[in-house]
Amino acid sequence: MFDYVHRQLQKDSERRGFPRRHLALAASTLIALGFSLLLLPGENAEAKRTAIPLNLDIQSSVAPAEPLQPLPEPEEIWDEVIVQSGDSLSSIFARAKLTPQDLHEVLSTAPKSVALNKVRPGQKVGFQISDSGKLHALSLELDKINSLVFERGVTGFETTEVSKTPDIRSRVASATITSSLYKAAEDAGVEDNIIMEMAGIFGGVIDFVYDVRKNDHFIVIYEEQYLQGEYIGSGQILAAQYFNQGRSYEAYRFINDEGFVDYFSETGESMRKAFLRAPLDFTRISSGFNPNRLHPVFKTVRPHNGIDYAAPRGTPVYAAGDGRVVESGYSKGNGNYIFVKHGESYVTKYLHLHKRAVSTGERVRQREVIGWVGSTGYATGPHLHYEFLVNGVHRNPATIVNKLPPPTRVSKTEMPAFQQQIGSLQLQLKTYAAQRNYSSGG
Template structure:
C-alpha cells in the first residue's frame, strides 16, 4: 500500500494538463486581447461619426474639419509700445530700444514728414516694429483719433495716417440760470468749449453780458464722441433753446444746398446777424450809453457815446462784424484802439486795449480776435470801451441792432427740406422741455425767431 502523500501526488499529476496545451492556450489569449484593443468599439465608432462632413466637401477642404484646424493661433504682435519721457529726443528713445544714431538718420532722411518726429512731447505714445535689430516701422500717436505710421519701403519710409472712428451719441442737457450762463452751464456738466459755442450761436440775438437774467434757462442737444466705450470729448451742438425773460430763442444746425453750415431759427432765419450783440463774452457791463455821464477820471460831465465792458485784462475782444480795419493805433486818451469800417454805413470802435491783434488795412471776419482787454489811456481799470456809429452818428449799441435789416433766411425753395431736416431735433427739444417742466404740453411747439 502506497503512502497517502504519494497517492495525492499521482492524483494531481492526472488532473494537470500537458505543458504544450498550456502554452497554446496562453498564446491564444494574448492574441484575442490584442485584437480587442486594436479594433474600435461601438462607442469609438460613434465618436468618429458624430460630426458629419458636408455633402459637397472637396478633398482639398478635408483639412478644415480635422481636430488641428480647431486650434486658434494667436497673431504675433511685433510692436513694442513706449512713451516719451521728459527730456527725451528721438535719438535717446531709439537708443533705449537698441537702435543707433544711424537708424535715426535713416528715418529722418527717408521721409518728408519729419516734424512730428522732432517735436515729441512727454507722455506721447510711440510703437516700434524691430526685427533682427532693423527698424521696420514706427507709430507716432498724434491724438486719440490719429496715429502716424512710418513703414520701411525700398526707397525710404512711407507715411500714412491711421484714423479711428468714434462712436457718436447724442445728449440733452439743460440748466436754469441763477447767477451767470457760464456757471449754470458748468454745473450742468457742459464742457467749456460748448459753453462758448452756445454763446456764439445766440450772440446775434442776445447780449450775454447784459441780457441774462436769473430764471432764464437753456436746453442743449449735442453730440458726444466715445472711444472704447468711454467718453472722449464733446462734439457739435445740434440744436439749442434759450429762454430769456420768457422769450424763446431756438437754433438748429443745418447745412444748406451750397454746403454751408450754420444755425437757423425754426422759421429759417439765420442766427448769425450782421453784428454781435457784444464784442466779448461773459463779463459784466460797467457803464451804459449815456450822453450826460460823469467821467470817472476827470469828474466832469462828458458824453459817453458807447458801452464799457469790465473784464479781466487779456480777455479777447472780437470784431462785431465783417469789415476792414481803418485805424489801429495809440492815443493818450484812448490808449490802444481799433476802428472797423463795416460797409458804407457802419463803424465800430474798440478802446483801451491792452494789445492789438490787427493792423490798418486788414480785412477781418465777425468774431475774429482784434485785441485784448486792457486799461491803456484814460481808464480806471481793465475794460473795453465799445462804440457804434451809423452814418457817422454815435448810436446806442444796445438798441441800434434791433433797427438793422433782418438776417438772411433759408430760401423759399429750400424751406421744405430745412423743416424736414430739423423736425427731429425740434421734437427732441420740445419733448425735453415738457419733461423738465420748462413748458406745458399744450405749448410744446413754440416757434422761435
C-alpha cells in the same frame, strides 16, 4: 538583336515605301514585345523578382499640387511711449534706443514733421524699429481721433494722416440758471466748449453779458464721441433752446446744398446776425454808452461813445461781424486798438487791448479772436472799450443791432429739407421742456 530588327525593318520599309511614322510604330511594338519575353516568369522567377528593385514614379500619376500661399504679413507692432513733462524729442528717441541720425532723417525729410517739435505731455508716440535697429515708422497722436504716421520710404520719410471714426451718440442736457450760465452748465454736466458754442449760436439775439437773468432755462442737444466704448469728447450742437425774459429762442444746425453749416430758427432765419450783441463772453458792463459821462482819469465830463466791458486781462475779444481791419496799432490814449470796417456803413472799434491778433488789411470773420482784454492806454483797469459807428456817427452798441438789416434765411428750395431735418429735434425740445415745466414765462 533589336538593332538588327530595326535595320531590317528600315530596309524593308524603304523598299516598300512605308512612311517613317509607320516604321517607328512597328519598332516600338517589337521592342515592347521583347521586354515582355524577358520578364516572363521562369524556374527562378521568385529570385528574379527580389533581385530587381521596384522603383515606381508615383508622382507621374498624381495631379500637380497647388502652389503654396504666402504666409500673412506679421502684425504691425508699435512700441508706444507717453510724453512726460520735460520731455524733448531727443530724449524720447534716446529712450527708444534710436540714434540722433534717425531723428534727423525724420525731421529733415518728412512732410509735417514740424508737429514733432510741438509734442506735449500726455501725447502718445509710437515706434516701429527694424531688426537692424533702424527706425522704420513713427506715429504721433494729435488727439484721440487724428494721428500722423511717418514711414521710411525710398528717399526719406513719408507722412500719412490717419483718422479714426468715432461712434456718435446724441445727448440732451438742460439747466435753470440760479447764479450764472457757467455754474448752471457745470451742474448739468455740460462741458465748457458746448456752453461757449451755445452762447455763440445765440450771440446775435441774446447778450450773455447783459441779458441773462436768474431762472432762465436752456436745453441743448449735442453729439458725444466714443472710441471703443470710451468717451473721448463732445461734437456738434444739433439743436438748442434758451428761455430768456419771457421769450424762447430755438436754434437748429443745418447744412445747405453748398455744404455751408449754420444755425437757424424754427422759421429758417439765420441765428448769425450781422453783428454780435457783445464782442466777448460772460463778463460785466462797467460803463455804458453815455454822452455826459465823467471821465474816470481826467475827471472831466467827456462823452463815452461806447461800452466798457470789465473782464480779466487775457479774455478773448471777438470781431463783432465780418469785415476788414482798417487800423491795428497803438496810441497813448487808446493803448492797443483795432478798428474793423464792415461793408460801406459800419465800423467797430476795440480799445485798451493787452495784445492784438490781427494786422491792418486783414479780413476777419464774425467771432474770430482779434485780440485780448488789457489795460493799455488811458485805462484804470483791464476792460474792453467797444464802439459802434454808422456812417461815421457813434451809436449805442447795445441797441443798434436791433435796427440793422435782417439776417439771411433758408432758401425756399431748401426749406422742405430743413423742416424734415429739424422735425425730430423740435419734438425732443418740446418734450424735454414740458417734462421740466420750462416756458417762456419762466
